[in-house]
Amino acid sequence: MPPSCAVVDTILPGQALAVNDKLISRNGRYVLGFFEISTKSTENTASSGYLGIWFNTVPKFTSEWVANRDSPIHNTTSLELTISKDCNLVIFNRSTKSVVWSTQANIIRTNSTIAMLMSSGNIILRDYSNSSKVFWQSFDHxxxxxxxxxxxxxxxxxxxxxxxxxxxxxxxxxxxxxxxxxxxxxxxxxxxxxxxxxxxxxxxxxxxxxxxxxxxxxxxxxxxxxxxxxxxxxxxxxxxxxxxxxxxxxxxxxxxxxxxxxxxxxxxxxxxxxxxxxxAVCGPFAICNDDVLPHCSCLEGFTITSPEDWELDDHTGGRLRNNHLGCISNKSTTPMTDTFYSMPCVQLPQNAQEVEAANKRCAIWHNGLLNLRQLQCSSTTNSNGETIYICVSGKDVQSLENNRRQIVIGVVIGFLKGSISIAVKRLDHAFQGEKQFRAEVSSIGAVQHINLVKLVGFCCEGSKRLLVYEHMSNSSLDIHLFRNNSMVLNWDVRYQIALGVARGLAYLHESCRHNIIHCDIKPENILLDGLFVPKIADFGMAKIFGRDFSRVLTTMRGTFGYLAREWITGIAITPKVDVYSYGMVLLEIISGKRNSQTPCSSGEDCDIYFPVHVAHKLVEGDVGSLADQMLHGDVNLDEVERACKIACWCIQDDEFDRPTMGEVVQILEGLVEITNPPMPRLLQAMTEA
Structure with a gap:
């Protein structure tokens, strides 16, 4: 066999690209070769082989084109890429003497045909002596x-x-x-x-x-x-x-x-x-919610069709009923009454059959239910949610009633903990084992800090999880920042809230016996006591990591608008994801609005994303306009500038450019000076898109 062309960009007649060889474009940007993808199932781990083109200069493997996307190869040892007798580019299996994949171009016989990986990322099949005579190219497929x-x-x-x-x-x-x-x-x-x-x-x-x-x-x-x-x-x-x-x-x-x-x-x-x-992103009999991760969840009485696909972010298979409805099944020997349960505040699909019933306009769905969407409705929002009624089996109704009965018992027990006021939270869809749940609760329960909400107790029975916290009389920070009917927090209170949250996070990251990444810092998870002392709450997504590890691998979690880019790119995370979220929250504390709602004066561009708006104003030296207009200028401009600078440093693209929370505390306390931050390139690109 002729020598392979592992370090060039061309396959000549009679040459072959072996499994471990590669073509590299002349500019060094693209690679063509064989690669494998490992998939895990409940029974084993298997690998599938593909021929493809990927980016050579990007550290994270990213494919650009896949030849045999619908025909994976499970034994790649005897494969080669070569030019066949009919002048096509083919994947040839030497063991079986068979063609696995071909360009299938209708080529009139020529003296010589070559395959070349171009600097554009295009693999072409052309005549050797005439470069303009192209028979096939990946850009067409x-x-x-x-x-x-x-x-x-x-x-x-x-x-x-x-x-x-x-x-x-x-x-x-x-x-x-x-x-x-x-x-x-x-x-x-x-x-x-x-x-x-x-x-x-x-x-x-x-x-x-x-x-x-x-x-x-x-x-x-x-x-x-x-x-x-x-x-x-x-x-x-x-x-x-x-x-x-x-x-x-x-x-x-x-x-x-x-x-x-x-x-x-x-x-x-x-x-x-x-x-x-x-x-149909969630498939049938599921509901989509843009404000949580994962976005798709099951309706009551339904279960995931394919958990393996679900883990790989393929939700289109949807859900199936846990139990058949009694009205369509005659197999049950014990009669149970099917019933409807209601889901308020949803956006309904468009493909319903509308009917008039009891002087009310109704919509009826049969078969698959697609595009059901959860909305965030409240008396202070303008969301016009509707209510849907889902028919569930009598068996599922009985299970739901048992769950409710046990939850009530848990709450009653909670109120027998002396004379303190408490808040009880139910954890839905908590799939972790009881031993793991108790271990995490034990670690978090041992954490004591003035800026962390105190865990009073918990209930764990089977798949049911209840957490009991001390009650915060002034509710959560988002209510005071974003709702018109709430008291406006003055600047001094806001600054102390920002400092308190920073101290709480610094304690979690640096001072606990087992360091903790919260993973979901947002105004809704910052509670305020009677004196407006902030307390970080909701550790349901928290990740505990040992002192010997700088990174921890975990599934994507958190809330959009506060997610660092590490979550999106899928690399192992560090406490710097909390730093990013804190920076976004700090900007909202300053402005009194969501970052997507830019507060600006007349004559200014109000469509610009607020974090980018802040970065521009810091360069211009005009920070007074960034503070909540409800404060009417009654702010400490030095503190506003300091807070804006810290926030922009916290949301830098590269996690290594962000400060630690301990450093944030020192800067807020005025112990360390801070320079003007650079504009985050990712935010700038998103704004100008």
Whole structure:
């Protein structure tokens, strides 16, 4: 066999690329070769082999194109990539003497055909002596990723259509249910849509969206002539930045950027912005909630169809009933009455059959229930939620009643703990074992600090979990910051709240016997006692780590708007994720509004994201306008400036640029000076997208 071409960009006639060899583009940016993905099941761990192209300069493995996405190879030892007798590029199995995958181009016999990995990330099959004679290219057959250069659209002469199709899950490159393409109706817009049970769907709430599909790092061009109609990403000037557009298994189209020297990708934007806007993202008989992770959860009386797919973020399989309804099953020997349970404050799907009943307009669903969405409704919001009634089996009703009965008993026992006022929290969907739950409660219960809420007790029986806390008479911080009917906190109180929260986090990170990452710092989890002393609460997502470890691996958790980029990129986390969340909370303490609601004076741009607005104002030396307008200027400008600087340092892209919470405390106390922070590049890119 001729020598392999492991360090070049071309496969010549008679040559072969072995399993452990690679093609590398001339600019060093892309690699073509074989790779494996390991998947775990309840029984064993298996590996699937693929031929693909990935980014050579990005430390985190990221595929750009997969050849055999729907035909994984389970034994890769005898594979090679070569040019066959019919001049096609093929994956050949030497053991079975069979072709596993082929470019399947209709090529008229030539003297020589070569395969070349271009600096654009395109693998082409062309004539050796005539570089303009291209027989096949991967850019005509994209998978889930669009790079600068290739086209998405169709060739009006040949009929070739190019579109992106999502992976089935985060660990399975097989053809998924979502696609990203030019609107086939001819309208000049881009449509993200899903294939569901063999049929085409587009979301009634978001049937299509138009540009700009671009950021400050790239832009899109649309071409429509007699030969073809397509859109493409136009390359950026900065060669040290990599841009890619991906249609993810979740159904969202996302643009990611990688800066030279970075360890991972940064997300510039997502479309649709809300995960629950994606059609059928949770599958049937599930409800989607944009404000929690994971977004999808089961309706009462239903269970996950495929837990393995669920763990890989593929929720489209939906749920099945735990028990058949008595009205349609005659197998039960014990009669049980089916009934309806109500779910208030939801956004209902659009595909219902509307009927008039008892002088009220109703909507009835049969078969699969899709696109049910949980809203955050209260008397102080404008959310117009509706109520849905789900029919459940009598067996499930009995189980629900037993749960409620045991919960009431737990609350009664809680109020027999002397004369103190307490708050009881029920942990839903707590799947951890009793031993693990008791160990974590024991560790958190031993934590004592003035700025941490005190755990009075707990109840643990089977899958049921109750936590008993000391009661906070002034409720949570979000009520006082964001609700119009609440008392306005003066600046001194706000600053002391910021300092108290910082001290509590510093204690968790640095002074506990077992250090703790809270993982969900937000105003809702900061409680205020009668003197407005802040106390960090809700350790349901907390992660305990030993002093010998600087990082801890955990599943994504927390609340959007307060999540550090480490959560999104999936790397192991450190206490710096709490630092990032604290920075976001501090900005909201300063402004009195959610960061997405920029408070600004007349004549200013009110659409800019508030953290970016703060960074601009620090450069201009104008911080007085950043404080809550309800304070009418009655603030300490030095403290406002100090708090703004700290917040912007806390939300830096790179966790190593963020201070520790101990350092934040010293800065707030005025013991350490602080310089102007740089603009976080990721936030800037998101704002300009």
């Amino acid at each position: 994209p998978t889930d990723t669009l790079l600068p250069g290739p086209k998405i659209g169709w060739d009006k002469v040949t009929g070739l259509k190019r579109r992106l199709v999502s992976w089935k899950s985060s660990m399975n490159p097989a053809t998924g249910v979502y696609r990203f393409e030019l609107d086939p109706s001819g309208v000049n817009q881009i449509v993200s849509s899903g294939v569901w049970n063999g049929k085409y769907f587009s979301s009634p709430e978001n049937p299509g969206y138009t540009g700009p599909i671009s950021s400050n790092l790239s832009y899109v061009t649309l071409v429509n002539n007699d030969q073809e109609k397509y859109f493409a990403i136009i390359n950026i000037v900065d060669e040290h930045v990599v841009v890619r557009l991906v249609i993810e298994a979740s159904g969202q189209a996302k643009e990611f950027i990688w800066f030279e020297g970075s360890q991972d990708w940064s997300m510039a934007y997502a479309q649709p912005k809300a995960q629950c806007d994606v059609y």
